[in-house]
Amino acid sequence: MTALLTLTVLVLVAIAIWQMTKIFELSQLKSENTGIATDKDNKYNGYLLYAFLIFIYGITIFSFAKYSKFLLPEASSAHGGEYDQLMWVSFAIIFFVQFITQALLHYFGYKYRGEEGKKALFFADNDRLEFIWTIIPVIVLAGLILWGLYTWTNIMDINEDDDPLIVELYAQQFNWSARYGGDDNVLGDASVRLIDIDRANVLGLDESDPNGADDVIVKELHLPVGRKVNFMMRSQDVLHSAYMPHFRAQMNCVPGMITQFSFTPTVTTADMRLNPDVVDKVKRTNAIRAKRAAEGKPNSEPWEFDYILLCNKICGKSHYNMQMKIIVETEEEYNKWIAEQATFKETIALAE
Amino acid sequence: MSATEHGHDDHGHHHKETFVTKYIFSQDHKMIAKQYLITGVLIMGFIGIAMSLLFRMQLAWPGESFSVFEAFLGKWAPDGVMDADIYLGLVTMHGTIMVFFVLTAGLSGTFSNLLIPLQIGARDMASGFLNMLSFWMFFLSAVIMVISLFVEAGPAAAGWTIYPPLSALPMAQPGSGAGMTLWLVSMAIFIASSLLGSLNYIVTVLNLRTKGMSMTRLPLTIWAFFVTAVIGVISFPVLLSAALLLIMDRSFGTSFFLSDIFIQGEVLHYQGGSPVLFEHLFWFLGHPEVYIVILPAMGIVSEVMAVNARKPIFGYRAMIASILAIAFLSTIVWGHHMFISGMNPFLGSVFTFTTLLIAIPSAVKAFNWITTLWKGNLQLNPGMLFSIGMVSTFITGGLTGIILGDSTLDINVHDTYFVVAHFHLVMGISALYGLFAGVYHWFPKMFQGRMMNKNLGYVHFWITAIGSYGIFFPMHFVGMAGVPRRYYENTAFPIFDELTNVQVLMTVFAIITAGAQLIFAFNFIRSIFYGKKGPLNPWKATTLEWTAPQEHIHGNWPGAIPHVHRWAYDYSKTYENGEYILPGQDFVPQTVPLQDNEEELNH
Numbered sequence: 037m038t039a040l041l042t043l044t045v046l047v048l049v050a051i052a053i054w055q056m057t058k059i060f061e062l063s064q065l066k067s068e069n070t071g072i073a074t075d076k077d078n079k080y081n082g083y084l085l086y087a088f089l090i091f092i093y094g095i096t097i098f099s100f101a102k103y104s105k106f107l108l109p110e111a112s113s114a115h116g117g118e119y120d121q122l123m124w125v126s127f128a129i130i131f132f133v134q135f136i137t138q139a140l141l142h143y144f145g146y147k148y149r150g151e152e153g154k155k156a157l158f159f160a161d162n163d164r165l166e167f168i169w170t171i172i173p174v175i176v177l178a179g180l181i182l183w184g185l186y187t188w189t190n191i192m193d194i195n196e197d198d199d200p201l202i203v204e205l206y207a208q209q210f211n212w213s214a215r216y217g218g219d220d221n222v223l224g225d226a227s228v229r230l231i232d233i234d235r236a237n238v239l240g241l242d243e244s245d246p247n248g249a250d251d252v253i254v255k256e257l258h259l260p261v262g263r264k265v266n267f268m269m270r271s272q273d274v275l276h277s278a279y280m281p282h283f284r285a286q287m288n289c290v291p292g293m294i295t296q297f298s299f300t301p302t303v304t305t306a307d308m309r310l311n312p313d314v315v316d317k318v319k320r321t322n323a324i325r326a327k328r329a330a331e332g333k334p335n336s337e338p339w340e341f342d343y344i345l346l347c348n349k350i351c352g353k354s355h356y357n358m359q360m361k362i363i364v365e366t367e368e369e370y371n372k373w374i375a376e377q378a379t380f381k382e383t384i385a386l387a388e
Numbered sequence: 389m390s391a392t393e394h395g396h397d398d399h400g401h402h403h404k405e406t407f408v409t410k411y412i413f414s415q416d417h418k419m420i421a422k423q424y425l426i427t428g429v430l431i432m433g434f435i436g437i438a439m440s441l442l443f444r445m446q447l448a449w450p451g452e453s454f455s456v457f458e459a460f461l462g463k464w465a466p467d468g469v470m471d472a473d474i475y476l477g478l479v480t481m482h483g484t485i486m487v488f489f490v491l492t493a494g495l496s497g498t499f500s501n502l503l504i505p506l507q508i509g510a511r512d513m514a515s516g517f518l519n520m521l522s523f524w525m526f527f528l529s530a531v532i533m534v535i536s537l538f539v540e541a542g543p544a545a546a547g548w549t550i551y552p553p554l555s556a557l558p559m560a561q562p563g564s565g566a567g568m569t570l571w572l573v574s575m576a577i578f579i580a581s582s583l584l585g586s587l588n589y590i591v592t593v594l595n596l597r598t599k600g601m602s603m604t605r606l607p608l609t610i611w612a613f614f615v616t617a618v619i620g621v622i623s624f625p626v627l628l629s630a631a632l633l634l635i636m637d638r639s640f641g642t643s644f645f646l647s648d649i650f651i652q653g654e655v656l657h658y659q660g661g662s663p664v665l666f667e668h669l670f671w672f673l674g675h676p677e678v679y680i681v682i683l684p685a686m687g688i689v690s691e692v693m694a695v696n697a698r699k700p701i702f703g704y705r706a707m708i709a710s711i712l713a714i715a716f717l718s719t720i721v722w723g724h725h726m727f728i729s730g731m732n733p734f735l736g737s738v739f740t741f742t743t744l745l746i747a748i749p750s751a752v753k754a755f756n757w758i759t760t761l762w763k764g765n766l767q768l769n770p771g772m773l774f775s776i777g778m779v780s781t782f783i784t785g786g787l788t789g790i791i792l793g794d795s796t797l798d799i800n801v802h803d804t805y806f807v808v809a810h811f812h813l814v815m816g817i818s819a820l821y822g823l824f825a826g827v828y829h830w831f832p833k834m835f836q837g838r839m840m841n842k843n844l845g846y847v848h849f850w851i852t853a854i855g856s857y858g859i860f861f862p863m864h865f866v867g868m869a870g871v872p873r874r875y876y877e878n879t880a881f882p883i884f885d886e887l888t889n890v891q892v893l894m895t896v897f898a899i900i901t902a903g904a905q906l907i908f909a910f911n912f913i914r915s916i917f918y919g920k921k922g923p924l925n926p927w928k929a930t931t932l933e934w935t936a937p938q939e940h941i942h943g944n945w946p947g948a949i950p951h952v953h954r955w956a957y958d959y960s961k962t963y964e965n966g967e968y969i970l971p972g973q974d975f976v977p978q979t980v981p982l983q984d985n986e987e988e989l990n991h
Binding site: 123 | 554651664698702704736747751768790791795804843846855858866870877882890893927961
């Protein structure tokens with residue numbers, strides 16, 4: 037990587053020097069530098085445009101070869117498969133168009149570079165051509181729009197079918213909490229006006245609401261695999277955004293309102309750790325971390341893959357470190373875990 | 389009106405001009421254009437780009453100590469390590485300065501002022517006084533914005549979109565104190581300046597066109613500036629109202645955008661407001677704003693490209709239609725910034741629909757530019773190269789808009805580096821290329837016929853072209869890997885560890901590219917004083933500005949204003965027998981009457 041960097045820098049410097057010498061040369065020579073392109077300038081820059089086309093393709097291929105392994109592994113949610121599919125189809129279209137238009141643009145720049153006495157074609161209009169390149173985007177985009185809207189409507193249709201698990205994601209500067217509905221799977225009423233830190237009521241639950249007594253408040257999100265989860269999101273101070281990239285899920289948390297998102301996790305954390313892409317990623321990452329450890333730098337402990345929830349809306353100084361671990365596990369594991377957690381009633385009783 | 393209507397047809401007599409009236413409180417559009425260029429682009433641009441280098445270094449080498457940090461950031465970089473608050477401040481101010489001061493005021497202000505009167509054949513703007521006022525209000529707002537960098541608690545740091553409650557509560561972030569107050573004051577003045585300028589442009593284009601200059605004979609630059617001004621007048625007042633309501637929430641205890649807030653151990657009194665309302669108001673300006681930035685660049689590119697291709701712009705009417713379509717659609721797509729803001733998902737569907745529609749006129753423009761090059765006789769001047777570069781980055785950056793404009797796909801790339809890469813290519817780099825194309829092309833018009841050095845221009849272009857792709861192409865991958873924007877460092881997440889190398893690569897490219905801009909600055913300043921004088925019409929263009937004398941005179945043309953007899957794109961036009969219309973000359977200036985047996989094509 038470092039070698040590559042150095043190489044890039046060297047190439048750029050070389051180009052700069054080459055051009056500089058050209059300036060020097062030209063300023064010395066008989067041909068007066070008028071500031072207007074001559075045939076020679078047209079020639080050199082025409083070639084460079086051609087070379088630039090190769091550079092664009094090159095950086096595309098380079099980025100794909102080097103970086104596509106960094107992309108997120110396959111989606112771990114039910115709707116994520118369709119999301120990924122739509123993404124790849126869009127990318128296929130984008131790269132097709134990019135490939136052709138950049139080629140035409142730069143090739144024309146090279147092919148039709150100016151020469152003294154050459155006659156350009158007076159070509160001001162062509163209805164048929166313009167019709168063609170208006171209608172093609174219309175059709176392609178219509179397809180993408182319809183597909184996108186269909187998927188969007190499905191994803192955003194948040195309902196109570198299939199007995200979803202109800203979870204509240206609660207954001208504050210700079211951490212996350214999750215609240216489960218407990219045995220009744222119903223969240224008790226809450227408001228920031230009821231927050232009472234002294235009594236450990238940090239999420240502002242209404243103590244008189246019986247639904248809230250069995251609520252479970254935790255700092256680590258556990259989800260049973262295969263069960264739909266409906267997230268109710270709240271924020272107590274500024275905007276935050278609950279971003280769960282592996283599940284292709286994101287929704288802002290807005291003070292003063294409850295926002296919602298819903299998905300069904302399909303791969304447990306344990307299974308995901310066996311995913312070949314993830315295994316490779318962990319290996320690469322731990323190699324980096326081992327190197328750091330050897331240099332005696334902090335933040336170098338070996339890492340194990342976990343799903344994460346990130347804050348993705350600027351929220352202040354520690355925005356960059358506002359995260360929560362997500363663990364997707366089997367139904368049994370989940371039931372066992374949740375049974376071990378203290379309910380709201382128990383926490384309050386403890387505080388008193 | 390006064391300057392033009394007084395009928396100064398005899399420009400033999402001289403106004404008494406002192407240094408102050410000529411260079412400072414000038415009412416002459418050519419001088420005001422230069423003032424915008426130097427304040428908006430050179431000075432503010434320098435500050436904005438320098439800031440980006442600082443935070444790019446932090447991203448590439450997180451937590452490292454740098455003496456430049458200590459030198460520039462002082463107490464914000466104890467022992468040379470950048471503080472997280474100032475990181476957000478830098479990001480915020482970089483965005484604000486680049487979007488508003490450089491690319492809105494700098495680009496539009498410079499070229500609308502310079503070209504509107506000269507290309508439509510007017511003595512000056514409709515109101516020279518308002519024009520002067522507009523510049524000085526802009527200057528004042530720029531000064532206030534720069535002052536805000538020095539307040540004790542730091543500059544505004546809530547992102548250039550200043551979403552409340554973060555921007556409203558000093559308890560949430562130190563930058564939301566005095567820094568944010570100055571930001572809002574500065575922007576309020578900026579908006580007033582922008583409105584004065586825009587109204588002036590609109591009136592001038594509508595009323596002061598010379599004889600024969602019908603709307604369908606206007607160069608595309610003027611169409612673009614005109615429509616830009618219209619969008620500005622429609623959308624900037626909405627930002628003003630958002631800013632005013634935010635000021636009230638901050639200072640007078642109202643609850644327009646705030647509700648149910650518990651911060652630092654206490655519940656605030658705010659009740660019933662909604663941050664989503666602010667997002668709607670902000671983006672009602674914010675989205676048209678990106679077209680306010682890119683449309684003038686498109687206009688400049690269309691003109692520079694046609695001149696240097698020695699060909700008429702392909703599909704003149706389609707180009708105008710697409711400008712109008714983009715302008716119209718740009719005002720009804722703002723919601724695509726808010727798909728996951730908590731607004732009703734059905735609204736998301738509507739905005740997806742309108743957003744993807746906007747790809748159609750954009751595609752038409754790109755295809756028309758490419759066709760303009762086809763079978764041309766391309767004069768690859770620096771201005772032309774930047775025009776071609778603009779089309780390239782506009783396509784590359786624009787295509788990823790198809791992903792971001794799709795509400796479904798936006799879910800996972802929203803607010804990641806993917807977005808940063810997208811908008812930097814499509815509106816940042818593209819607009820800058822348009823700006824550079826314009827500066828190289830019209831420099832002789834601005835500075836009494838002096839030309840910029842083309843070889844330095846070539847070096848500038850090629851380093852910038854490679855560097856821009858080098859910065860922003862890999863950035864898409866960082867975004868697709870899930871890295872959020874506005875993170876002070878990514879070290880808190882081991883899943884991002886392996887992306888640090890990419891960050892280093894981008895930063896190295898950024899430093900080199902920024903360095904190349906110094907070549908431009910050097911070339912620009914040197915050419916003002918030592919540039920070689922070129923011919924009156926160096927690029928052999930048809931438009932009116934090149935008929936005005938090189939020496940700037942008040943009123944632009946000595947004697948009568950030239951009349952116009954044809955559209956602006958009669959390049960390489962021939963008779964049926966293949967001879968040029970004017971013998972030995974591949975272009976026909978707009979001032980030349982239709983020749984015998986010449987066909988005026990119905991464009």
